[in-house]
Each structure stands twice: as C-alpha cells, then as structure tokens.
Amino acid sequence: MKEEINSQVFDHLVSLAALKLTSQEAEYLRGQMNQQLQVIHEMEQIPIEEELEISSHGVALTPANSSGLREDEIDPLKPKLNLEKIAPDVKDNFIIVPEIPHHKI
Amino acid sequence: MSIVELTALEIVSRVKNKQISAQDVLEAHINQIEAVDGVSGTIGGDNNFEKDKVHSFITKTYDLAKHQASQVDQKIAAGLDPGPMAGVPVTIKDIFCLINTPTTAASRMLANFIAPYTATSIQRWIDAGALIIGKVNLDEFVFGSSNESSAYLPHPRNPWDTSKVPGGSSGGAASAVAAFESPISLGSDTSGSIRLPAAYCGTVGLKPTYGRVSRYGLIAFGSSLDNVGPLSRNVPDAALALSVMAGKDDLDSTSVTLPVPDYLKVIEKDIRGLRIGLSADYLRISVYDQTKGQTIFHDLPEKVKNEVYRTAEILANQGAEIIENVSMPRTKYGIPAYFVISRVEAASNLHRFDGVKYGHRTSSTYHGLTEMYQQSRAEGFGLQPKLRILMGMYVSAAQYSARFYERALKIRTQIRQDFDVAFEKIDLLLTPSTPAPAFEIGGVFGDSIMMQYADQFLVPANHAGLPAISLPSGLDEEGLPLSIHMIANDFREDLLFRAGYTFERSTANEAWRSKKPVVMKGGK
Numbered sequence: 270m271k272e273e274i275n276s277q278v279f280d281h282l283v284s285l286a287a288l289k290l291t292s293q294e295a296e297y298l299r300g301q302m303n304q305q306l307q308v309i310h311e312m313e314q315i316p317i318e319e320e321l322e323i324s325s326h327g328v329a330l331t332p333a334n335s336s337g338l339r340e341d342e343i344d345p346l347k348p349k350l351n352l353e354k355i356a357p358d359v360k361d362n363f364i365i366v367p368e369i370p371h372h373k374i
Numbered sequence: 375m376s377i378v379e380l381t382a383l384e385i386v387s388r389v390k391n392k393q394i395s396a397q398d399v400l401e402a403h404i405n406q407i408e409a410v411d412g413v414s415g416t417i418g419g420d421n422n423f424e425k426d427k428v429h430s431f432i433t434k435t436y437d438l439a440k441h442q443a444s445q446v447d448q449k450i451a452a453g454l455d456p457g458p459m460a461g462v463p464v465t466i467k468d469i470f471c472l473i474n475t476p477t478t479a480a481s482r483m484l485a486n487f488i489a490p491y492t493a494t495s496i497q498r499w500i501d502a503g504a505l506i507i508g509k510v511n512l513d514e515f516v517f518g519s520s521n522e523s524s525a526y527l528p529h530p531r532n533p534w535d536t537s538k539v540p541g542g543s544s545g546g547a548a549s550a551v552a553a554f555e556s557p558i559s560l561g562s563d564t565s566g567s568i569r570l571p572a573a574y575c576g577t578v579g580l581k582p583t584y585g586r587v588s589r590y591g592l593i594a595f596g597s598s599l600d601n602v603g604p605l606s607r608n609v610p611d612a613a614l615a616l617s618v619m620a621g622k623d624d625l626d627s628t629s630v631t632l633p634v635p636d637y638l639k640v641i642e643k644d645i646r647g648l649r650i651g652l653s654a655d656y657l658r659i660s661v662y663d664q665t666k667g668q669t670i671f672h673d674l675p676e677k678v679k680n681e682v683y684r685t686a687e688i689l690a691n692q693g694a695e696i697i698e699n700v701s702m703p704r705t706k707y708g709i710p711a712y713f714v715i716s717r718v719e720a721a722s723n724l725h726r727f728d729g730v731k732y733g734h735r736t737s738s739t740y741h742g743l744t745e746m747y748q749q750s751r752a753e754g755f756g757l758q759p760k761l762r763i764l765m766g767m768y769v770s771a772a773q774y775s776a777r778f779y780e781r782a783l784k785i786r787t788q789i790r791q792d793f794d795v796a797f798e799k800i801d802l803l804l805t806p807s808t809p810a811p812a813f814e815i816g817g818v819f820g821d822s823i824m825m826q827y828a829d830q831f832l833v834p835a836n837h838a839g840l841p842a843i844s845l846p847s848g849l850d851e852e853g854l855p856l857s858i859h860m861i862a863n864d865f866r867e868d869l870l871f872r873a874g875y876t877f878e879r880s881t882a883n884e885a886w887r888s889k890k891p892v893v894m895k896g897g898k
Contacts, residue, residue: 274768286721286763287728287747288755298761301822305765308662308823311669311710312781315788323783326598326628327790327839328584328864334630335585336622350490357735366730370742 274302377402382462382557382611383638386503389461392450396443396461400505403463404436407507407555410533410893415511415526417485422528426536428893429528430550432468433476434508439463442505449503457503459618465556467547468509469516470496470602471591479593480524481514483733483754493591494626495560495602495619502618507556510546515724516562516595517758519570519828521545522819525756531815532575533891534854538812541571544605548575551605553893558615559605564596565712566832568603569844569859573807576846576855576891578874579605580612581832583865584839585630587616588623596719597628599712599836609845609874613637616867632865640868641875646693648873650860651700651800652686656831659809660706662823669706677856678806681847685858686804688880689873700796700803704788708833709826711789714769714782715837721766724759727751761822790838793861801869803861805831807844811854835861843870845877849886 274282279299283290290298358365377399380388388394412427413419414434449456471477471489478484492500500506511530513523520539521529530545532538533553540549544561548571551559561568563581572579580603587602594600604615617637623629657679659672673679686696729735729750736749755763769778796803808828818824835842841862848856858877862869881887 278768279764282764282767286760286767287744287751288760288763289748289752290760294757294760297757297820298764301761302765302768304664304823305713307664307667308669308710309713309769309778311662312707312714312778312785315704315707315785317781317784317788321784321787323780324786324790324837325783326584327786327837328630330585330628330630334632336627336631338627339624354488355490355732357729357732364731367740367743367746370744 272303273306274299378406378554380557381608382459382606382614385462385557386458386460389446390450390456396446396505397440399461400439400443400463400507403507403556407431407434410553411555413528415480415524415529417482417525419527424528425531426893428531428533428536428549428553428555430465430510430530430546430553430555431508432478432480432511432526432546435472435475435506438475439505439507442500446503446505457501458614459499460503461505462503462558463505463507463556464499465508465510465547465550465559466496466506467512467544467559467561469512469562469593470560471593472496472506472509475509477509477593478526479515480512480526481754481756481759482525483727485734487733491591494588494623496591498619499560499615510550510559512546513543513758514756515593515759516543516564516567517720517762518542519566519825520819521571522815523756523758532812533893534576535812535852535892537815538854539574539815541574541812543567544571547605548572548577548579551575551577551607552891557607558611561603561605562592563601563603563836564599564716565836566829568605569832569842570808570829572605572844573857573859574812574855576857577605577607578609578612578846579603579844580616580867580870581835581842582616582620582867583841585628586620586841586865586867588626588629590623590625594723596716597723598719599716601836609871609878610638610641612843613641613871635868637868637871641871643872644693645689645873645876648694648802648869649800650686650689650694650696650873651796651803652682652696652698653700653702653705653803653805655702655705656803656805657682660830661827674806675810677850678810681856681858682804682806685847685877688877692876692880694873697800700800702792702796704785704792705834707785708789708837709830711782711785711837712833713765713826714778715786717762717766718770718779719766720762721770724763727754729754786837789834793838793840797863801862801866802873805859805861807831807857807859811850811856831859840864841867841870843874845874847881848884849889853889
C-alpha cells in the first residue's frame with residue numbers, strides 16, 4: 270500500500286494537533302490514516318461540475334425556517350459559571366495556565 | 375405484564391390516572407437495572423467482568439430520578455398537569471450535559487467534568503415529567519459503531535447475545551432500552567449512531583431532520599452532521615419523545631423555527647397512496663478492497679434483503695405504492711465523503727480539550743503551555759479521537775483542502791441532489807439498516823475502515839440532513855435482531871412515524887415480537 274503520510278508528515282501533524290504519541294500508537298494511527306486515504310481517494314472518481322456549490326450541511330437554513338443570527342447584544346451567561354467547579358486550576362476567578370512559550374519567528 | 379414492559383405512553387396514562395405512582399414506576403426500573411446491568415463502566419474497568427450482563431451505565435442518577443418522581447406524584451395529587459412524559463424513566467447517552475452530573479463522553483478527557491448546565495433536549499424531557507435514571511455508555515466522544523472504544527469498561531453488551539456488540543456510538547442507549555432498563559433513551563446520530571445500535575439491539579431509533587432538535591448541550595463531533603434523537607421499543611414512544619424535545623431553541627442557531635407537528639395524532643393516519651421507494655444502490659454492500667485498491671460490491675445477505683422486500687410487501691398490503699428502481703447513484707460515496715467532512719469537524723471540535731478550562735489537565739511535569747496541551751491531550755484522548763483529529767488536520771491542510779475537503783462538501787451536494795430527485799417521485803425510501811446483524815465483540819474493533827462501512831446505508835441521511843428511522847423487523851436464525859430503515863424528506867418525520875406504526879401494527883402478532891433478550895429472566 271502506498272504511504273502518502275510518511276513519518277515526517279505524520280510527526281508534523283502530531284505536533285500541530287498538540288499530541289504526544291507512543292511509538293505503538295504512532296504506528297497504528299499512521300497505518301489507519303493511510304488506509305483511510307485510499308478510501309478517500311475514491312471521491313476523485315466522481316465527476317463534479319466546476320460550478321457545483323458546496324453544502325455546509327444537508328438542510329438549507331433559510332429565512333423560512335431559521336431565525337438567523339441573533340442581535341449583537343450582550344447577553345450575560347445564566348447561570349453564572351462557577352469556574353472553581355470545572356476548571357483545573359483557579360485563583361480569584363481566573364484560570365491559571367503555564368507561561369506561553371515565546372518563539373522567534 | 376410487568377411495569378418495565380409497559381410502553382412510555384402506557385406509563386404516562388397509568389401515572390396520570392393514578393393507577394400507579396411515578397415512584398413505583400421508578401422503583402421497578404431500578405430493580406430491573408440492578409438485575410440485568412451489572413457493574414457500571416469505569417476507567418480501568420475489566421471488560422471481561424460479568425460477560426452475561428448488559429453494562430449500559432456510566433453514572434446512575436437514582437437520587438435525581440427519585441426527586442423527579444416525587445415531584446410528578448405531588449403534581450398529580452394537587453390536580454396539576456405533570457407533563458406529557460410524566461413518570462417515564464429515561465436514560466441519557468453520556469455525550470449530553472446534565473447539570474451537576476458527570477458528563478464524561480466516555481473519555482478520560484472528561485472523567486472529572488461536572489456539567490454546569492443541562493442540554494435543551496434533556497431539559498424539555500425533564501419539564502415534561504420524565505425521570506432521568508442515568509447516563510449511559512457510548513463510544514469515546516461518539517467515535518465508533520460498536521461502543522468498544524469507550525474508556526469506561528466494561529462497555530455495554532448486546533442484550534440479545536452478550537458476546538455481540540450493541541452497536542455504536544449510542545450503544546448504552548440501545549442496550550438500556552432493549553434490556554427494559556428504560557422505555558426511552560436519548561442518543562445522538564452523526565453517521566448512524568442512533569439507528570445502527572437500534573438495529574443491532576432490536577429497538578426503534580430515530581434521527582430527526584438536521585435542525586429539528588436543538589444540539590445545545592450535545593458535546594460536538596461533526597457539527598454539520600450531528601443530530602439528537604430518541605431510541606424506544608415502539609414507534610409511538612419515539613413520537614412522544616420527539617414531540618417533547620423538538621422545536622426552536624434560541625441557544626442553537628441551527629435549530630429551525632418550523633412548528634412541531636402533533637406526531638401522536640398523525641401517527642394514526644393510514645398509508646394509502648404513500649409512495650415507498652426501493653433502490654438497487656441500497657440493496658448491495660460496498661466495501662473498499664485494499665488489495666484491489668477500489669470499492670467493490672457484494673450482494674446483501676439474503677436475510678437482510680428479505681427484510682426489505684418483506685416490509686415492502688407488508689406496507690403495500692396496507693395501501694402503500696411501492697416504486698422500484700429509484701436511482702441513488704452517489705450512495706457509494708457517502709463513506710468516503712464522511713471520512714473527510716466528519717474528521718475535519720472533529721479535529722476542530724476537539725481543539726477545545728486542551729487541559730486549560732475544563733477536563734483533564736496532566737499532573738505530570740511540563741515546561742510551558744505547549745507541553746501542557748500535548749501531555750493533557752495525550753493522556754485524555756483514546757486512539758479513536760486521536761485518529762480523527764490527525765486525519766481531520768491532514769485533509770483540511772491548505773495544500774489538500776480543495777482536493778479533499780471542498781470535494782467532499784460538493785459530494786454532499788450531489789448526495790442531497792439524489793434525494794431531491796428521488797423525493798419528486800417517492801415519499802419514503804426503504805432500505806436495509808445495516809449490512810448484517812450485530813457482530814462479535816472484538817471482531818472488527820481496530821479496523822477503522824470496516825467499522826465505518828457498517829454505516830453505509832445510514833450516513834447518506836446525515837449528509838443530506840434528512841430524517842430517518844430504524845425499525846426492528848425480526849430475529850435471525852441466531853436470535854439476533856433484524857431491522858429495516860426508512861428515509862423521508864425534510865421535516866417529514868410524520869411520514870416515518872405513520873409508516874413505522876403501520877408496520878408495527880401489521881406485524882404485532884408475529885412470533886418474534888414476543889421474544890425477549892437473553893438477559894431478561896426467562897428470555898430465550
């Protein structure tokens with residue numbers, strides 16, 4: 270089977286996805302991805318008209334069936350979220366996170 | 375007939391007429407759960423433990439249900455209306471938020487997450503008098519078709535044969551209903567995740583039209599494909615459940631403003647003149663052959679094909695017109711397109727699980743935010759979420775998005791066009807639910823291609839946004855449920871209910887309807 274996703278591409282994806290994998294996980298996942306790509310390539314056999322529009326979802330949301338976007342008004346969250354109940358590390362109603370790394374661009 | 379064998383509508387009627395209290399109904403169902411379910415799924419649990427039990431649950435909410443039952447009984451005693459689902463115990467797929475209750479998505483990532491709000495669909499059931507008896511198991515983050523990917527073990531087993539999968543991702547919902555643990559369950563369906571486990575477990579499973587039911591409070595997988603819907607043991611109960619939870623929700627901008635029909639009224643209408651289509655494109659199995667590098671086609675197993683034709687004959691005898699040779703040529707591209715669209719949306723929707731605001735944050739040593747993300751996500755997610763995230767990122771990458779993602783979105787347009795053309799000549803499309811009945815635990819798990827192709831007849835309805843229903847139609851020679859599937863046009867759930875109820879009544883006296891799953895005392 271042709272391996273479109275080689276180790277280098279795979280490692281880059283893992284980095285972008287903010288994941289860390291064991292070598293066993295990496296082997297399984299890269300294998301499954303390459304197999305899935307073979308199936309995905311079946312789509313390339315379908316003739317598609319240039320002007321055919323994409324569908325964001327199957328049912329069209331129109332003024333006849335949808336209220337559209339709400340007004341741009343502040344609507345305070347109710348009930349007010351108790352951060353301490355759900356966030357891992359909270360102080361004075363702020364979520365504590367480690368320092369953001371600084372990279373030279 | 376025992377209390378747990380009553381339909382939801384029968385429970386409501388008896389509770390409202392004071393023939394039975396909501397608390398008695400609840401107690402009967404709790405006793406049933408304790409008799410058949412075994413241990414609930416836990417992280418680090420043993421999947422080989424109690425192999426003869428159902429294991430539907432992750433979290434039981436008996437105290438909540440008892441409080442709700444007490445409220446229903448008090449309302450009745452005071453002469454107040456307790457609601458259209460008064461006293462009905464329901465189970466909830468643990469992908470929905472229920473306030474102050476663990477909502478795990480069957481994942482380590484949310485093992486410590488206590489939901490700060492309740493999903494709209496659940497709240498509407500609660501307001502209608504339903505009793506929330508517990509959160510049931512599922513494939514991790516709904517990624518799967520067998521419930522085997524759950525981090526909470528033991529995962530559910532098929533009540534008809536506990537060596538078989540219940541299906542997924544709403545496996546716990548289907549097994550709970552099939553095992554008489556609750557008459558109704560709340561599931562979600564992205565490529566068949568209500569309808570497939572319903573088929574495997576011999577229950578009714580409804581995927582409403584996209585937008586018919588609010589997705590607020592549903593942990594998202596594929597936001598353009600996800601649907602909220604009920605599982606039940608009969609069609610009228612599914613109609614009841616939908617009538618209560620459907621309708622516009624200001625908290626979900628994709629929920630439609632269309633009025634909700636009185637489904638329980640229309641369900642009684644006959645089906646004379648209803649045009650029911652059969653398509654050769656749905657009467658064969660497509661499988662990707664990796665050695666040949668192409669999709670190949672197999673015949674449907676006779677027992678699966680027979681159910682479709684038998685159903686057509688039954689409905690024709692009730693006055694429906696059967697129209698054969700309905701062309702649906704893009705059906706076979708449903709799975710390939712789904713591999714792209716769903717993975718892109720999954721990658722996007724799972725970015726939020728980063729260890730910062732909620733969910734699992736690693737306790738191991740890290741240097742900086744990036745390492746915290748990586749470690750938390752590595753520990754929190756199982757293999758199936760990781761696979762979807764990585765695949766989604768690849769096919770949506772700048773250099774590939776036109777080739778894969780945009781192309782898949784155009785194929786969705788084409789799949790929708792197939793249905794638009796078909797529905798000019800038919801009212802319902804009748805198809806198999808699944809290529810075969812429930813498979814062996816461990817038989818397919820790990821093979822993501824084969825697992826996904828179990829959804830091949832179901833996923834086109836998700837692409838097109840259409841409503842569809844899976845109905846039990848019999849038992850095979852091994853005693854496993856057989857089923858059929860129908861798809862209707864936008865917001866025509868009423869037609870699904872009418873045809874489904876007609877089929878149900880026409881087959882009411884068939885021998886298989888009196889059989890019970892093996893987990894029931896006295897079953898098989």
